[in-house]
Amino acid sequence: MRLGRWDSTWLLWLLIVAVLLFLVVSPFIYLVATSFTGEGTGGFTFENYAKAYGRDRYVQALVNSLELGTAAALLAGAFAIPLAWGVSRTDMPGRGLVRLLVLATFITPPYTGAVAWILLAGPNAGWLNKIFVALTGADAGPFNIYSFPGLVTVIALYSFPYIFIFTTAALELVSSEMEDAANILGAGTWTTMRRVTLPLALPAILGGLIICFLEAIALFASPAMIAIPARFNVVTTQLFQFFGNPVRVEVAAAYAMPLLGVTILLVLVQRLITRRKGFVSLTGKGGERRPIALGRWRWVIFGYAMLVGAMSVFLPYLFLLQAAFSKAWGRGFSLDNLSFKNFHFILFEHATAALSVWHSFLYSGVSATLGAIVTLGVAYIVARRLMPFAEVLGFLCVAPFVIPGVVLAIGFYAAYAPPPLSLYGTAMIMILAFTTRFLPIGYVNASSAIRSLNPEMEEAVRVLGGNRLTALRRVVAPLLKRSLLGAWLLMFIPASRELSTAIFLYGPNTKVVSVMIFDMSEEGNFEYLSALALLLQVLTLPLLYIGQRAIGRDFMLRRTAT
Amino acid sequence: MSKLVLKNIGKSYGAFDAVKDFSLELQKGEFVSLLGPSGCGKTTTLRMIAGFMPPTAGTIELDGQVISSPEGVVPPENRRMSMIFQSYAIWPNMTVGQNVGFGLEVRKVSRAETERRVDKILEVVQMRGLKDRYPSELSGGQQQRVALARAIVVEPEILLLDEPLSNLDANLREEMRFEIRRLHDEFKITTVYVTHDQSEAMVTSDRIVVMNKGRMEQVDAPHVLYGKPRSRFVAGFIGRTNFVEREGATYSLRPQAIGLSTAKPAMHGVEADVVDRAYLGEYWDYQVKPLGETKPLRVSTAPTTIFELGQRVWLEIDPAAMVRVE
Numbered sequence: 001m002r003l004g005r006w007d008s009t010w011l012l013w014l015l016i017v018a019v020l021l022f023l024v025v026s027p028f029i030y031l032v033a034t035s036f037t038g039e040g041t042g043g044f045t046f047e048n049y050a051k052a053y054g055r056d057r058y059v060q061a062l063v064n065s066l067e068l069g070t071a072a073a074l075l076a077g078a079f080a081i082p083l084a085w086g087v088s089r090t091d092m093p094g095r096g097l098v099r100l101l102v103l104a105t106f107i108t109p110p111y112t113g114a115v116a117w118i119l120l121a122g123p124n125a126g127w128l129n130k131i132f133v134a135l136t137g138a139d140a141g142p143f144n145i146y147s148f149p150g151l152v153t154v155i156a157l158y159s160f161p162y163i164f165i166f167t168t169a170a171l172e173l174v175s176s177e178m179e180d181a182a183n184i185l186g187a188g189t190w191t192t193m194r195r196v197t198l199p200l201a202l203p204a205i206l207g208g209l210i211i212c213f214l215e216a217i218a219l220f221a222s223p224a225m226i227a228i229p230a231r232f233n234v235v236t237t238q239l240f241q242f243f244g245n246p247v248r249v250e251v252a253a254a255y256a257m258p259l260l261g262v263t264i265l266l267v268l269v270q271r272l273i274t275r276r277k278g279f280v281s282l283t284g285k286g287g288e289r290r291p292i293a294l295g296r297w298r299w300v301i302f303g304y305a306m307l308v309g310a311m312s313v314f315l316p317y318l319f320l321l322q323a324a325f326s327k328a329w330g331r332g333f334s335l336d337n338l339s340f341k342n343f344h345f346i347l348f349e350h351a352t353a354a355l356s357v358w359h360s361f362l363y364s365g366v367s368a369t370l371g372a373i374v375t376l377g378v379a380y381i382v383a384r385r386l387m388p389f390a391e392v393l394g395f396l397c398v399a400p401f402v403i404p405g406v407v408l409a410i411g412f413y414a415a416y417a418p419p420p421l422s423l424y425g426t427a428m429i430m431i432l433a434f435t436t437r438f439l440p441i442g443y444v445n446a447s448s449a450i451r452s453l454n455p456e457m458e459e460a461v462r463v464l465g466g467n468r469l470t471a472l473r474r475v476v477a478p479l480l481k482r483s484l485l486g487a488w489l490l491m492f493i494p495a496s497r498e499l500s501t502a503i504f505l506y507g508p509n510t511k512v513v514s515v516m517i518f519d520m521s522e523e524g525n526f527e528y529l530s531a532l533a534l535l536l537q538v539l540t541l542p543l544l545y546i547g548q549r550a551i552g553r554d555f556m557l558r559r560t561a562t
Numbered sequence: 563m564s565k566l567v568l569k570n571i572g573k574s575y576g577a578f579d580a581v582k583d584f585s586l587e588l589q590k591g592e593f594v595s596l597l598g599p600s601g602c603g604k605t606t607t608l609r610m611i612a613g614f615m616p617p618t619a620g621t622i623e624l625d626g627q628v629i630s631s632p633e634g635v636v637p638p639e640n641r642r643m644s645m646i647f648q649s650y651a652i653w654p655n656m657t658v659g660q661n662v663g664f665g666l667e668v669r670k671v672s673r674a675e676t677e678r679r680v681d682k683i684l685e686v687v688q689m690r691g692l693k694d695r696y697p698s699e700l701s702g703g704q705q706q707r708v709a710l711a712r713a714i715v716v717e718p719e720i721l722l723l724d725e726p727l728s729n730l731d732a733n734l735r736e737e738m739r740f741e742i743r744r745l746h747d748e749f750k751i752t753t754v755y756v757t758h759d760q761s762e763a764m765v766t767s768d769r770i771v772v773m774n775k776g777r778m779e780q781v782d783a784p785h786v787l788y789g790k791p792r793s794r795f796v797a798g799f800i801g802r803t804n805f806v807e808r809e810g811a812t813y814s815l816r817p818q819a820i821g822l823s824t825a826k827p828a829m830h831g832v833e834a835d836v837v838d839r840a841y842l843g844e845y846w847d848y849q850v851k852p853l854g855e856t857k858p859l860r861v862s863t864a865p866t867t868i869f870e871l872g873q874r875v876w877l878e879i880d881p882a883a884m885v886r887v888e
Binding site for chain 1: 612614637638639640641642643644645647648649651653654655664665668669712713716722
């Protein structure tokens, strides 16, 4: 018998620390350092900031982003809040269907939604315009997706699920007894909702709006597809231009700083709001809940939900399908226009399209696995207090949450593109960047899973003669299988469609499907693009099915998932 | 030589002493309980014995070898002990047989021998036939038996139990007390048992350590502890009692040591009034106020002995039953 506090598992912990330094700390430091590094000279300078904000149109892009974020968040709120209330608190018909529509919206990548809306509301050729012209006999339709309102609508339509998730989570904690208490004092359904239910959910709604705002200003795909043809810029598209030939990473880093600053600030505000202690009902358990009987109004709110569903799911997918199975999408729905050639082309003829799908799944799979291992390790260290300052490791895991994808990509580029690692254009840099980007999702899930495990389960192993690794292997891992699978899927699914980091880091041999779709949209190949986008969605369905079987119906729409 | 020796051990968190200056020696095969209210340091002491936390003062020796000191601890997996946890900590991903066989497996006992010993111990705890069940299919009492079997099958140097019965309902708890004592009599494993329930400690233990605020109050056999409590705390914690002040000293006087009758007893008689009473089925619980006193005494009598409220009665108090406490 030997006295001592050391055992070999410490090596594993040290390895995890090293990985976190590499994934999170180093890109961040490089990002900041690069913004102060002279272009070509390598010396310390403030010049990048002067260049980044020296022109009116660069500043205007920043202002555009803030306006875009605000407008998109408010519109998304208008979509999400009635739906959330209808689904979680009332007897609205078709609540399951509405949840399904929100899920379908949530797993639709923003670029797929943007493309669908180009098909729907492009000036002249867009379906909505053509229908309008056919019905009214006017010269032209009123819709133009290539505009600021157009961009706001598309972004709001595909980010409202965030607010929906936050709001339903909060509403499900408001007990019926609190509403009963208002009813018995004479308040009707609407007064109760306005004076009791909504105020209780307000912090969560505000939190959701902030997340939606941040999502909107960090988006790259939709602005690139819609704002650039509409001849205005936002921060992310401007950053992409700094990354054109020649790559001006120093100026890009400096230009990214306000985006980073706004995000950090708002995430802090969001945490403060949603953790406000005054709202006891949001921290305790809710008690019994009964749906509120809406009478005839239930059909009104159902109609509204279907309208939102039509805009985010039904119409977009209908016309994506039409384009994917047609010879030319503009020729409409007729049998002689029906064709499978687009799928044949992307799968067997196109040089890289099929390969890009494989790349997406490979890189996402590796990074979700790596992310799951790292976050599980860190969550375990933190929960069992295995190291001094373990909380710092937990903080590092959630820190990437405040770094927009494009900014993270610039950090990775600055840190690992130059020698000695020279990772630019390799699969490695894509995998690592995806891992970092979705580390917070993994950590939140791993940590809640581990906290649900009684430490006595492991102590029982040790007292019977097994060491900590035996406990991890024989007890912790088997018990966490399901939650680990969930965390893996929650990292894998967004990674498989990630564009904003990939677009800055891909090389000729590492194109992923999102980049492929983006390229096709620039070339105007909407038939091929629709086929590819639908293929990606279809390939995701089995994963959703597995996730729902393993960890529950709403696993994508839970509060911990975001 | 003593089997397990705790020498002046202490555990402090900053200025707070969870355990202070705790010394105890266990003989081989002895069953000792640590008894006290929650927060008294009993579980902390047990976890130090198990090796889950290092003491901040003192040493723990097993068979004369130091296994814990502020300088370092032998990790739990190398102490050849076993432990039963409050939550049972039965692994839900393993069958009953796998749970029970786990300790033998990590000790590299051959498969055939493991099989044999698992079957035998399951027989002992009356769980034969449930070997291939998963824990979620078992009742609380059965899970408790699995935990016992799993801990005993490895023939540990020391068996540690941390409030093992606190999650069971009252009837089962009573049954399991005797079960634990029976298993101890059969296997003679040196045992430390942590509980806040005095009857559990009294049924199972050779000796009981009463703890309060991180300190040891008294160590004695159950009947000595009850009959001769040394401190006010022990007298009050073990059973119910009256505290009587006489000539500047405090005495403990058990309610059932007081006789109650309508006639004047031959000796040690005190006149009193019945001020309150409660019928509890197994006995009457009376509050009587001796004439000229302000504080009532509690007296227990047989359920057939009935006095009315306000009735004048005689108490018979044997001075030998009055135990002086600190």
